[in-house]
Amino acid sequence: MDELGNLFHGFAVALTLPNLGFMLVGILLGVLIGVLPGLGGANGVAILLPLTFSMSPTSAIIMLSCIYWGALFGGAITSILFNIPGEPWSVATTFDGYPLAQKGRAGEALTAAFTSSFVGAFFAVLMITFLAPLVAKFALKFGPAEFFGVQFLTFASFIGMTKSPGFKTLAAMMLGFALASVGLDSVTGQLRMTFGSTSLLKGFDFLTAVIGLFGLGEILLTMEEGMSFKGGKARINARVVLDTWRQLPRYWATSIRSTLIGCWMGITPGGATPASFMSYGIAKRSSKSGNKFGTGEIEGVVAPETAAHAAGTSALLPMLTLGIPGSPTAAVLLGGLLIWGLQPGPLLFVEQKEFVWGLIASMYLGNVVGLAIVLTTVPWWAAILRIPFSMIAPVIVVVCAVGAFTVHNSMFDVGMMVVFGVVGYVFKKLDYPLAPLVLALVLGDMAESSFRQAMLLSQGSLAIFWSSPLAATLMSIGLLMLFWQHLSRLWARPRTS
Amino acid sequence: MSAGEQEDHRPAVRVVSVEVVVALLFVGLGVLVMADSLRVGAGWADDGPQAGYFPFYVGALMTVAGAANAFLAVRRRWLGSGPFVSRAGLGHVLHVLVPTAIFAALIGFVGLYVAAAIFIGWFMVRHGRFRWYGALAVALGVPLVLFLVFERWFLVPLPKGPLEAMLGY
Numbered sequence: 320m321d322e323l324g325n326l327f328h329g330f331a332v333a334l335t336l337p338n339l340g341f342m343l344v345g346i347l348l349g350v351l352i353g354v355l356p357g358l359g360g361a362n363g364v365a366i367l368l369p370l371t372f373s374m375s376p377t378s379a380i381i382m383l384s385c386i387y388w389g390a391l392f393g394g395a396i397t398s399i400l401f402n403i404p405g406e407p408w409s410v411a412t413t414f415d416g417y418p419l420a421q422k423g424r425a426g427e428a429l430t431a432a433f434t435s436s437f438v439g440a441f442f443a444v445l446m447i448t449f450l451a452p453l454v455a456k457f458a459l460k461f462g463p464a465e466f467f468g469v470q471f472l473t474f475a476s477f478i479g480m481t482k483s484p485g486f487k488t489l490a491a492m493m494l495g496f497a498l499a500s501v502g503l504d505s506v507t508g509q510l511r512m513t514f515g516s517t518s519l520l521k522g523f524d525f526l527t528a529v530i531g532l533f534g535l536g537e538i539l540l541t542m543e544e545g546m547s548f549k550g551g552k553a554r555i556n557a558r559v560v561l562d563t564w565r566q567l568p569r570y571w572a573t574s575i576r577s578t579l580i581g582c583w584m585g586i587t588p589g590g591a592t593p594a595s596f597m598s599y600g601i602a603k604r605s606s607k608s609g610n611k612f613g614t615g616e617i618e619g620v621v622a623p624e625t626a627a628h629a630a631g632t633s634a635l636l637p638m639l640t641l642g643i644p645g646s647p648t649a650a651v652l653l654g655g656l657l658i659w660g661l662q663p664g665p666l667l668f669v670e671q672k673e674f675v676w677g678l679i680a681s682m683y684l685g686n687v688v689g690l691a692i693v694l695t696t697v698p699w700w701a702a703i704l705r706i707p708f709s710m711i712a713p714v715i716v717v718v719c720a721v722g723a724f725t726v727h728n729s730m731f732d733v734g735m736m737v738v739f740g741v742v743g744y745v746f747k748k749l750d751y752p753l754a755p756l757v758l759a760l761v762l763g764d765m766a767e768s769s770f771r772q773a774m775l776l777s778q779g780s781l782a783i784f785w786s787s788p789l790a791a792t793l794m795s796i797g798l799l800m801l802f803w804q805h806l807s808r809l810w811a812r813p814r815t816s
Numbered sequence: 817m818s819a820g821e822q823e824d825h826r827p828a829v830r831v832v833s834v835e836v837v838v839a840l841l842f843v844g845l846g847v848l849v850m851a852d853s854l855r856v857g858a859g860w861a862d863d864g865p866q867a868g869y870f871p872f873y874v875g876a877l878m879t880v881a882g883a884a885n886a887f888l889a890v891r892r893r894w895l896g897s898g899p900f901v902s903r904a905g906l907g908h909v910l911h912v913l914v915p916t917a918i919f920a921a922l923i924g925f926v927g928l929y930v931a932a933a934i935f936i937g938w939f940m941v942r943h944g945r946f947r948w949y950g951a952l953a954v955a956l957g958v959p960l961v962l963f964l965v966f967e968r969w970f971l972v973p974l975p976k977g978p979l980e981a982m983l984g985y
Contacts, residue, residue: 370970486888490842490881496874497849504856509867512852535916542912543905709944713936714958716916721928721962725972733920741913748900749835767870775864 322449329676332377333684341374341382342681346689349389354397354700358715360390360631361647361757362534365526366722368655376659377674381681383655384635387648388440388685391591391631392693395432395624396700400425403704408591408627411599415612415619422615426559427566429697431617432624434567435574437690439625442578443585443632444682447639451668451679454640458665463772464783466641468793470766471784472800473643477755479803481593484750491746492755498523499763506771518731525760526726529651531736532753534719536743538712560694563617570621573602577622581629585645586637591630598626632682639675640665643762647754650761827899828906835889842882849875915939927977929959 332338352363364383371379394409399416412432419428461469478488501512502522513519567574577598584594602622603612612619634645635652642663644650656663661671668675693700723736746753759766777783785791799806850858853868853875860866901909915935922931937955940946966972967985976985 369972370966372972373970484885484888486881486884490839490878490885493874493878493881494842494845497845497871497878500871500874504867506864507856507867509856511856511867511871512849514852539909539912542908543901544908707944707946710936710940710946710954712912713915713939714954716912716919717928717932717936717958717962720920720923720932721966721974724923724928724974725966728973730924730975733923737913737917737920740916744909745834745838749831749838751838770870771865774869779860779865 322452325452325672325676326448326680328673329678329680330684332673332677333381333680338378338381338677338681339684341378342385342685342688343692345382345385346389346392346685346692349386349391349689350393350396350693350696350700351389351703352386353390353393354703355711355715358718359533359537360387361651362530362532362719362722363390364648364651364655365529365726366534366718368526368651368658369722369725371655372658376656376661376671377677379655379659380652380674380678381685383652384678384681385685385689387631387652388682388689390648391440391628392433392436392689393700394627395436396429396693396697397704399428399432399620400701401704408595408631409623410592411595411623411627412620414599414623415614415616418613418615419617419620424615426556427563427617428615428620430560430563430694431567431620433690433693434564435577435621435625436628437686438574439578439581439627439629440632440686441683443582443629444679444686446582446633447636447682448679451636451640451675454636455665455668458641459669461665461789462787463769463776464787464790465793466769467766467773468784468790468797469641469643470762470769472793472797473637473762474755474759474766475797475801476803477752477758479800481752481755483752485804487749487751488755491751491753492759495756495759496763496766498528499525499760500767505764506768518729521727521729523735523760524726524732525654525757526651527723527732527735528739528760529647529757530719530722531739532743532746532757533647534722535716535736535740536747536753538715539740539744540747541708542712566617567621570618573606573618573622574625576601576605577625578629581626581631582633584626585630585633591627591634591646594630595623595627599623635682638663639667639678642765644758647757650758654761824903824907826903827901828903829900831898831900832889832892834900836886839882839886839889842885843879844882846875846877846879846882849878851875911943923975925977927980928974929963930977930979932959932962 348367349363352358352360364386367383367386371383395412395416397403398409398412399420402413402417416428416432419425474492477492478485481488497512499522501519502510503520504511510520580598580601581591581594584597585591599619599622602618603609606612606618608616608618631646631648634649636645638644638649638653642653644653653663661667661674719736720733723732724730726732743753773783777786783790784794850872853872856868857866858868858872915938919931919935922934933955936958937951940951940954941948962974966974
């Protein structure tokens, strides 16, 4: 039980007064970000990243990951009270959460949502605690071919698993890779795709892209629909909370199933959004009261929230152990690691024990603190949404601009943010997925260098990816994922006909 | 937005047009990436793969994906294509996008703080039916808070213009 010893050491790191303070600030900021339209986990963390440059990496990651937990909690508030999903993964929560609020049972719905989020996250952290060190130990044996295999698997499962049309996912992903390769090539020292422009020398930073795509793009979408908030009132007191908690154990089967779906979707980069939809759909099919789903069933809130939080949390497992983030927000956190001078990947568990276990301990604490905070402060967050959008929108645009500028202290990035905002708006309307674009932009350099190294070893033969059993397995699963939609259709056809 | 006005729900652009334009942009970009990769060398040098080796395939896949998307969009056209955005919706979007672009450009001339104050104030009065003093309070308050947080507490400098220079920053 080496992990337990490490974990207790981690608690000692996380429980210092400054770190607890950062945790609290992070959760509060996170809920705020989750509640406000146009700000979300990914771009919220991206905007605040520059503020942590001077902090110690452990404190910084504790604060930023708490922002992430807070945003996950915050998304539920707006979905239930206002039928406005503050985050994409809370769309499924609106299906039953909003009808509950209209029936005057907002308190119950919110308590159920927060509690199941907590349950999902808690089990995901437990899984990380015991699984992550094993994965890391395993990954230490990886060569370039295996690493490229993992990356191939990551990107292939995007194409196979997301609902967007495959060619659109591919196009968005390749745009990310192309943008990642702009600038100085670190191996040969040659300039790629700069076309003589000095601004392009540094290349595109994914933080700018995240802020534009998710931040400004979201504002534009919200504006198009003409913003109006019509919301229910939130009253939560101790009795409602305790009454709801008494009901919740009835849905244990849904909770376990949703947690498993969430953990799986988080580790393979499906992410929280599809996890929440999938979990809602399966709960609807298998529940006894499934036909009442959509009219205000507590179970319909439990399922997506549990899965979304489990997925959001377990997305950090591949980020910590392999250096491959399972979600856009995890990608931003990964970018943070690089900026603080830490090399993500299996060696992190050997060389940066304090950092890793401090982070894992803070996940336990952060979720407990988060649950307590959101349960007690819901009315205030609901009040924020009564502020007119015409005041919130320009303030968010200004905050996005500040975030984009501080990445490199460059005005060029502010301009790029506006461009990415338009791209994000158009892509969202046309169903081009944004997550693979961002992940390709983050991982592009890494994927390219492991590909090149593998090619160098094999003198240009693709056979290297099938030369070791491990790499071959990874590549084969990758190919299976790539054609998953076609294969599952082939599979389904003989049975239906 | 002004909900009382009669909203124009006629489509400004159709989905299929935007689909095709975006797909063709992908094709164009893909070709550009391939061309530039060939320029730096997409083959094999004495010391291993050249700089364009990996990006060349990225560009190739992008071109293929773009062409496929364009083809699929045109083929699906006869199913009927909905509006991409209504005229009223496009208006709403431009109401944010144009001021945002102006704001971004303005930062270079007057600094972020002054540009933010002008942008927020204008937006609130124009779209929010705020009274001038309410808008003024927010327009001055937000840059002030930003100044304290970034410049003072976290020591992250933001772009400044002539006004800040006059005040000695």
